[in-house]
Amino acid sequence: MFCCPGPPLPAALPLLLLLVASSAPGRPCGPAEPPETPRVSCYRRSHNKDVLCEWPLRVKPSPGTRAMLWVKQRFAAENATEQWCRYFSKARKFVCRVKVPPGADDTKPLVVSTCVNNGAGGSAGEDRIITLSSILKPDPPLNVTVEALEKAPQQLRVNWSYPSSWDPRFYWLRFQVRYRPEPAQTFTEVDQVMTTWLDIRDALRGTRHVVQVRAQEEFGHGVWSEWSRVAVGTPWTDPGDLTSEMGPFSSQFPVDDGAYGVTLPPELFGDRAAEGAGGAVVKASARSVASPYTFLVAGGSLLLGIALFVGIMVRYRQTWQTGRQRGAKPEGEGQHVLVPLSPPGPPLSETPLLSPSGPLAPRTLHVTNLDYFFSGQ
Template sequence: MCSCSGSLLSAALLLLAAAPVTGRLCGPAGLPRDTVLGRPGANVTLTCLSREPAADVTVSWQREERGPAAGTGRRQLAEGNSLLLPGLRYEDSGRYLCLGGGRPLRALKLLVEEPPETPRVSCYRRSHDKDVLCEWPLRAKPSPGTRAVLRVKRRFAVENATEQRCRHFSRARKFVCRLPVPTGADDTKPLVVSTCVSNAAGSAAGEDRIITLSSVLKPDPPLNVTVEPLERAPQRLRVNWSYPSSWDPRFYWLRFQVRYRPRPAPTFTEVDQVLSTWLDIRDAWQGTPHVVQVRAQEEFGHGTWSEWSQEVVGTPWIDPKEFTSEVGAFSSQFPTEDGTYRVTLPPELLEEGAADGAVVQASARSMASPYAFLVAGGSLLLGIILFVGIVVRYRQLWQRSQGCSAKPQGEGQHMLVTLAPSSPPLSATSLLPPPGPLAPGALHITNLDYFFSGQ
C-alpha cells in the first residue's frame, strides 16, 4: 500500500513539474516600510503624522535632490501635514522629508513605477550553429529599473535552472534573451524555458515553454531575390536568390517556397519543395508585372518557415514587334480646316519636356514621300532621251538615201522574204511610200534593206 501511494505521489510531482505555470510571482511582492508606490499620471498624497500636529507646530516638506543640478541638496515644498502630488511622472520618484519646528519628523520614499507586463515569450534559432533567442514584445515602455531574466533547465531534471539576463531594445519595443548552446548539445532533448520580469512596483512571470533546439529553428529570409525575363519566352520568368548569411550551406541545407502573382490578382500561386536557389515560372501572364517572394525552412522540415523575403517585381519578355505595333496604335493624324494635318504622338515619343498630349502640326506636302517624284522624273527623262535618239537616227538614214538611188552590187546582198506577190526588187523600191491614202489595216514596211544589211 505504501509503495503504491509513493508511486502515485511521484507521478503527481512529475506532472506538476511539467505543467506550465502562468502568472506566478518571480520577485519580491511587498514594498519596504515608508515606501509609497504611485503609477504614472496618478495623484498621490504623502502624510507626515497619523494625527494633526499641535497648533504651534509648523509642518513643512522638502525633497532630497541628487545629481549635478541638486544645488543645496534639498528643495522646499509646501507646508501642511499632507502633501498632494498630482499627475505623477517618473522624475517624481525620490525621498521626501517631513519637518516640524525645523527638525525631521518622517522620511518617505516615493516610487513612480508601472507594474511589468506579463511576458509572452517566443524562441527561435537562426541556424544549427547559432544560439537560441527568446523575445517578447511590449505594449508600453517599461519603467526605469525593470529587470527581465530567462531561466532554462532540462525537463524532468532536478538540477537548478541557469539564468540569463535579458536586454531591452527601445526602438523595437521588446525584450531579447540569449540562450547559449554548448557545442555538441542534443537537439532533441526538451528544455523548460521560463521568464521573470520585475521592478519596484511588482513582478510577473511568463508561461513556461517546453522547447527543443531543433523545434525552434527559424532561418532568416533568403537574400538577393531577383526576377528576370527569358528571351523569346513570353510566359516564363527566372527567379534567383541566395542563402541567408546566417546559414552555412556547407553543412546544412534549406528548402524553399516561392509564391508569385500577377499584379492585378489578389492571391498567390505557391511552389513548394524547391531545393535549388532558382525557379522557372512557366505560367506567367504575358506582358504583366509579377510580384515574387521566397522563404526558407530547414531541409528536413525541422522548426518553422522563415519570414517572406521582400517583394520583387518582374515582367516576362515582350516581343519587340508587338511593342512597336502597340506604340503605333497610339498615334493618329487628322485634317484641319486650313488643309494641314495634325499628328498626335504618345508622350513617350515626344522630346523631353513636351507636354502630355502635344500636337505637332505639319503641311500636307510634307506627308508625301519624295521617292515618287524621283521615280516619275527619272522615267520622263529616260523617255525623252530615247525619243531624241530615234529621231536623230531616222534623220541620218533619210539623208543617206537621198545621196544614192541604188546600192552597189555585191554589198548588202541578203535573201529577202517576199511579203507580197509581184513586188519589185527591194533595191529599186523607193525609201518613201507612194503618195496616196493608205487602206485601213494595211501594213507598209519600207527600207527593209537597212534592217538586214548589218549597217
C-alpha cells in the same frame, strides 16, 4: 515556476513620492503599475547558432524593470541556466540569448521560464517546453531578383541566395516561392524548391509580377522563415510588337511608299490650332511604319505569285497548241492523188503508130510507142 521578487522599498520613499506628487499638479499620483506578463517565444536561426527568446510589450516598461529567463532539461534535477534579458526600445520587446553547448541533443525537451519585476511588483510567464530542432527558424533568403527570359513572353526566372546566418556546407534549406501579377491580390505558391532559382512558366504577357521567397530546414524541422523582400519583374516582350504598337497611325493607314494626306478635325489639335488655321481644315501626312519583316514577306509573296502566274500561262499555252494540232486535218486528207507512172510524152497525134519503113529483120516486131498500150485507148 521561477520568480524574482522586486527589491524592498525604503521607509522614506513614500513620503518623498508624496512631496513630488504635490509639487507637480496634473500628474497622476500613485505607484507604478506591475509589469506585463511575458509571453515568450524562442527560435534558433541555424544549427550552430544560439537560442533567442523574446516577448513583445504593449507599453514601454518603467525604469528599473528587470527580466530573467531560466532554461533546464525536462525531468532533470540539475540546476537551470539563468540568463538576463535586454529590452530593445525600437522593437519594443525583451530578448534573451541562451548559449547552446556543442554536441547538445536537438531532440531532448527543454523547459523555459521567464520572470519580470519592477518597483510595483513582478509577474512570471508560463513555462514553455521546446526542443532545439523544433525552434529552428532561418532568416529570410537574400538577393531575390526576377529577370525575363529571352524569347519567352510567359516566363520569369527568380534567383536568390542563402541567408548569411545559415551555412549550406553542412545543412541545406528548402524554399517556397510565391508570385502574383500586380493587378491580382492572390499569390500562386511553389513548394519543395531545393535550388536557389526557379522558372515561372505561367506569367502574364507584358505584366509586372511581385515575387517573394522564404526558407525552412530541408527535412521540415522548425518553422518557415519570414518572407523575403518584394522583388518585381516583367516577362520578355518582342521588340517588333512594341514598334508596331507605338508606331504612329500604324493601324489606321495602309502601307505604301508615298505619303497620304489625312484630314483631321481641328479639335484634335486644341484651340490654338483652330485659331491659327481660322477654322480651315488641317492636313497631316502620315507614313506608316512597318518592320523589315513585313517587306520581306510581301516581296516573297509577290515573287511567288509571279512565278505561279508564269507557270500557269506556259502550261496553258502548251495545252492550247496540242489541242490545235489534234483538231486540224493533215493536208490532202480525203483526196485521191494520182501519181503518174512515167513522165508524160508527146500527144498521140504527133507520134506515129509505126516507125518509117526500112529493112527489117525477119520475125522481129518493133514497137516504138509503149504509152499507147498503157493509156487504155
